[in-house]
Amino acid sequence: MDQVRIQHEDFDVGQELARLREQDLRVGAVCSFVGTVRDTRALTGLDSDRIASMTLEHYPGMTEKAIEAMIEQAHQRFDFYRALVIHRIGELAPTDQIVLVAVTSAHRGESFKACEFLMDYLKTQAPFWKKEQTPQGAQWVDARVSDDAALARWGIRSDNA
């Protein structure tokens, strides 16, 4: 069973992966991706780039539907058993986990591909918005053209950014 969860609470990756493949004798590969909150100052060294915290907003109802639809698309493209997507909302701090995408399959190739596909899809098609608390005040994060390009690799056109 595929699963989509939108939640305020943190998640335990080890526990989630164990549950995803529990008692499933077909599984020979589990691939996962974890997205985390970074503090841009650690990359640039500039105090003005400091991210004190981040708030994630979403579109209740549509978010779940959009992610379920993308998992359905992934099933049509890749030979995998189960997918799990957890996305947090609310206020998060640097180093906090934001998102988990995990996929099980018989062999690694299909779960690697499905995991990357799901993440590329989520970045441009799932209705989440990030707002960062910076020294200049609260700022909504801009969408990236490179995320549209990532989805285009799979033959899917995205005009998000």
Added chain:
Amino acid sequence: MNLHVRYFASIREALACEAEPWQTSACTAGELLAELRARGGAYAQALAEGRALRMAVNQVMARADTPLTEGAEVGIFPPVTGG
């Protein structure tokens, strides 16, 4: 036609409105956007032409030519930035 319009993120903040009922003569998502823009004030600014806006009709991503139906829920928001 009666619609339920919902605003998110920077658009919700700019309009100081999360959701509102709206009676429209627009047939498509794009026409609705033009109609809301014509209300002027914060609407004209937040929904200005050239601003990056995305829409959903009944919780599915829409394009300017996506048709509207009676009672539809229309979401209006900036490009998404999750993950």
